[in-house]
Amino acid sequence: MNKIIAKEYFSEKVVRLEVEAPLIAKSRKAGHFVIVRVGKKGERVPYTIADSDPKKGTITLVIQRVGKSSEKVCSLEVGDYITDMVGPLGKATHIENFGTVVCAGGGVGVAPMLPIIEAMKKAGNRVISVLAARTKELVILEEQVAKYSDEVIIMTDDGSYGEMGLITQGIEKIIQREKVDLCVTIGPAVMMKFVALLTKRYEVPTLASLNTIMVDGTGMCGACRVTVGGKTKFVCIDGPEFDAHQVDFDEMLMRLKAYN
Amino acid sequence: MNEYLQAERAQEWREVLRKSMKNKDRTAIPRVKMPEVDPEVRCHTYDEVNLGLTEVMAREESHRCLDCVDPTCITGCPVEINIPKFIKNIERGEFVEAARTLKETSALPAVCGRVCPQERQCESKCFYTLKLKKEPVAIGYLERFAADYERQSGQISVPETDPANGVKIAVVGSGPASLAFAGDMVKKGYDVTVFEALHELGGVLRYGIPEFRLPNEIVDVEIDGLQKMGVKFVTNCIVGKTISQEYLKEEGYQGIFVGSGAGLPNFMNIPGENLIGIMSCNEYLTRVNLMQAADPESDTPIYKGKRVAVIGGGNTAMDAVRTARRLGAEKAMIIYRRSEDEMPARIEEIKHAKEEGIEFYTLHNPIRYEGDERGRVQRMLLQKMQLGEPDQSGRRRPVAIEGDTIWLEVDEVIVSVGVSPNPLIPQSFSGLEVTSWGTIVVDSDTMQTADEMIYAGGDIVRGGATVILAMGDGRKAAKAMHNNFMNSK
Numbered sequence: 001m002n003k004i005i006a007k008e009y010f011s012e013k014v015v016r017l018e019v020e021a022p023l024i025a026k027s028r029k030a031g032h033f034v035i036v037r038v039g040k041k042g043e044r045v046p047y048t049i050a051d052s053d054p055k056k057g058t059i060t061l062v063i064q065r066v067g068k069s070s071e072k073v074c075s076l077e078v079g080d081y082i083t084d085m086v087g088p089l090g091k092a093t094h095i096e097n098f099g100t101v102v103c104a105g106g107g108v109g110v111a112p113m114l115p116i117i118e119a120m121k122k123a124g125n126r127v128i129s130v131l132a133a134r135t136k137e138l139v140i141l142e143e144q145v146a147k148y149s150d151e152v153i154i155m156t157d158d159g160s161y162g163e164m165g166l167i168t169q170g171i172e173k174i175i176q177r178e179k180v181d182l183c184v185t186i187g188p189a190v191m192m193k194f195v196a197l198l199t200k201r202y203e204v205p206t207l208a209s210l211n212t213i214m215v216d217g218t219g220m221c222g223a224c225r226v227t228v229g230g231k232t233k234f235v236c237i238d239g240p241e242f243d244a245h246q247v248d249f250d251e252m253l254m255r256l257k258a259y260n
Numbered sequence: 261m262n263e264y265l266q267a268e269r270a271q272e273w274r275e276v277l278r279k280s281m282k283n284k285d286r287t288a289i290p291r292v293k294m295p296e297v298d299p300e301v302r303c304h305t306y307d308e309v310n311l312g313l314t315e316v317m318a319r320e321e322s323h324r325c326l327d328c329v330d331p332t333c334i335t336g337c338p339v340e341i342n343i344p345k346f347i348k349n350i351e352r353g354e355f356v357e358a359a360r361t362l363k364e365t366s367a368l369p370a371v372c373g374r375v376c377p378q379e380r381q382c383e384s385k386c387f388y389t390l391k392l393k394k395e396p397v398a399i400g401y402l403e404r405f406a407a408d409y410e411r412q413s414g415q416i417s418v419p420e421t422d423p424a425n426g427v428k429i430a431v432v433g434s435g436p437a438s439l440a441f442a443g444d445m446v447k448k449g450y451d452v453t454v455f456e457a458l459h460e461l462g463g464v465l466r467y468g469i470p471e472f473r474l475p476n477e478i479v480d481v482e483i484d485g486l487q488k489m490g491v492k493f494v495t496n497c498i499v500g501k502t503i504s505q506e507y508l509k510e511e512g513y514q515g516i517f518v519g520s521g522a523g524l525p526n527f528m529n530i531p532g533e534n535l536i537g538i539m540s541c542n543e544y545l546t547r548v549n550l551m552q553a554a555d556p557e558s559d560t561p562i563y564k565g566k567r568v569a570v571i572g573g574g575n576t577a578m579d580a581v582r583t584a585r586r587l588g589a590e591k592a593m594i595i596y597r598r599s600e601d602e603m604p605a606r607i608e609e610i611k612h613a614k615e616e617g618i619e620f621y622t623l624h625n626p627i628r629y630e631g632d633e634r635g636r637v638q639r640m641l642l643q644k645m646q647l648g649e650p651d652q653s654g655r656r657r658p659v660a661i662e663g664d665t666i667w668l669e670v671d672e673v674i675v676s677v678g679v680s681p682n683p684l685i686p687q688s689f690s691g692l693e694v695t696s697w698g699t700i701v702v703d704s705d706t707m708q709t710a711d712e713m714i715y716a717g718g719d720i721v722r723g724g725a726t727v728i729l730a731m732g733d734g735r736k737a738a739k740a741m742h743n744n745f746m747n748s749k
Contacts, residue, residue: 023497023502023503024502027501027502027503027504037459039559041552041555041557041558041559042559043551043558043559043560043561044459044551044560068559069559072559083459084459084495084496085496086457086458086459086496086497086498086502087498087501087502088501088502089498089501215543215546215547215551215560216457216458216467216523216546218457218498218523218682218684219523219524219682219683219684220467220523220524220525220542220546220682221525221539221540221542221543221546222525222527222539222540222542222543223539223543225527225534226534227534232527232529232533232534234524237524237683237684251534251635254536254634254635255534255536255635257536257634257635258536258537259561
């Protein structure tokens with residue numbers, strides 16, 4: 001049982017939760033995720049950790065209401081408990097001084113990107129963050145991202161904030177302008193697919209953090225399997241980050257609809 | 261051991277019982293038949309298939325046991341249950357005492373009475389099997405009877421424990437190896453804490469074995485018993501992730517037992533295997549057993565295929581195919597590349613599956629899958645096989661019959677072709693020796709790893725075995741770790 005310490009609405013559909021989890025707060029690194037279950041009949045669902053405070057013993061999750069399970073988490077109030085939470089799971093992001101790193105986050109994907117932006121900056125990289133959303137209200141964490149970024153570019157589909165256009169247009173502009181050593185992308189699968197296609201064309205090494213269907217999250221079931229470089233990999237233990245140019249996004253998009 | 265057994269056997273009540281009936285009359289009694297739910301009925305429920313023996317049946321069967329001078333049956337039991345003693349207790353009507361005898365050496369008698377392959381263990385070493393060439397005493401049925409009787413009588417005994425010695429022991433995982441280890445260590449006075457990654461306890465007993473073979477309630481009672489003896493359980497805690505090896509040391513744990521299991525399903529790596537509707541047996545059974553996905557109120561989704569193929573011939577494959585039948589499969593099939601003789605599943609499981617209308621495609625092996633435009637599996641191509649020369653396992657090797665293939669329509673496929681050891685512990689612990697298969701290397705007598713404070717057992721060492729072998733490992737490790745502490749004092 002993990003207690004909700006704070007709750008904030010980023011938008012109508014996006015909620016930030018600070019949850020008591022002292023052991024996870026201590027051991028988690030950028031890129032890690034947790035499995036959350038709400039209620040005795042609840043499903044086990046993975047969420048990437050957005051932040052942690054080891055002193056307070058809390059971790060932060062940013063969750064978008066998209067279905068029954070995320071709805072249940074988002075409806076919890078301060079003082080309520082998450083029935084089960086386990087982690088940190090997955091492999092941590094490989095952090096080093098690559099040079100110039102573009103961090104491209106779409107929608108709620110900006111939240112799990114934040115710890116990577118911070119770690120990349122602290123490792124000495126020049127960090128350019130590209131945040132994309134459908135419309136202005138859905139742009140989240142801009143201030144926090146800016147704190148650890150050398151530059152922040154905002155793209156909205158409707159042009160209500162930042163520049164009008166897709167995330168790929170923002171990234172392409174940077175690549176054409178200067179040498180990019182690494183691109184990291186987190187967001188909807190279809191967005192990551194197009195980011196990967198773009199950066200492949202420019203031969204910019206790219207990591208994508210995948211969020212597939214999972215059950216146990218510890219390698220036991222294989223529900224999360226994806227094809228990477230022609231081989232089957234488990235997102236929960238081999239990932240969640242993979243070489244985006246090797247990921248079979250079409251298969252992943254198909255598998256995400258398994259229970260729709 | 262032998263002296264203890266002889267002393268027990270020499271007790272007056274045993275003498276009296278032995279003399280009360282001639283061996284000729286004992287061996288003339290036919291072996292009891294386990295009462296079962298009718299196959300037509302049980303295909304639609306999760307209720308346990310085997311109903312258990314009645315008191316009359318159990319006492320009748322117990323008379324068959326000759327209380328041999330040399331009880332070879334015990335040598336077939338990985339946890340060395342005093343088999344004649346518990347059976348003779350049933351014969352004299354002391355059912356609770358029989359259960360107590362089981363608990364002297366087994367942490368989970370109600371579980372073992374249900375899922376042990378007795379035909380390959382104790383019952384294969386029974387005097388009836390070895391010398392009389394008759395059907396063995398139904399040791400497994402009697403074990404289940406005694407354990408169930410105790411539970412239902414409300415007279416559950418909590419085995420006595422030695423005074424607390426204050427030595428903290430950590431156990432990784434809460435499956436059968438870990439529970440057996442924890443039970444033995446807590447009896448010796450150790451301060452035992454079990455760390456489980458999932459939100460429920462029991463490991464494979466919970467997520468793997470379906471309720472029609474092992475009801476969850478049975479697992480709950482056995483774990484409750486360990487709790488009453490003082491074992492502490494922590495769920496949602498992954499050793500190597502949530503807490504580290506160093507953390508355990510800092511917290512004062514002086515011994516660690518790793519029973520983290522074989523949690524990595526194998527796939528066949530054939531074209532189309534990632535289509536929707538194709539999944540590992542672990543995924544399928546975890547959804548149904550652990551997540552209760554068949555319950556309409558459960559948030560966890562599950563496919564209810566109409567034409568379900570399960571690939572493999574082990575107990576897990578039988579569990580999966582029989583589960584599919586219960587979820588409404590009109591055609592539930594086993595696809596196995598060898599013949600039925602080579603199937604690793606227990607005879608009883610194969611028999612139950614057949615009674616429930618499961619179709620067996622033996623000597624067939626899938627080579628590709630095809631799906632519809634949405635990526636859902638639609639059909640599978642099967643290669644027909646024949647048996648060739650024996651391989652390393654002694655079983656005849658299946659060889660493809662060139663060009664002889666058939667297409668089979670399916671809407672769900674469950675791949676049950678074995679599991680690999682879970683990599684979390686081997687990857688996150690230092691000081692262990694790990695094989696290229698990912699199993700942890702141990703001394704086979706003591707179950708001690710290359711790190712002297714760490715012991716391991718069950719599937720993380722064996723790569724894939726049975727509940728009772730895992731329990732045997734746990735017991736062996738507990739004995740060795742305890743001896744080690746005694747010697748270092």
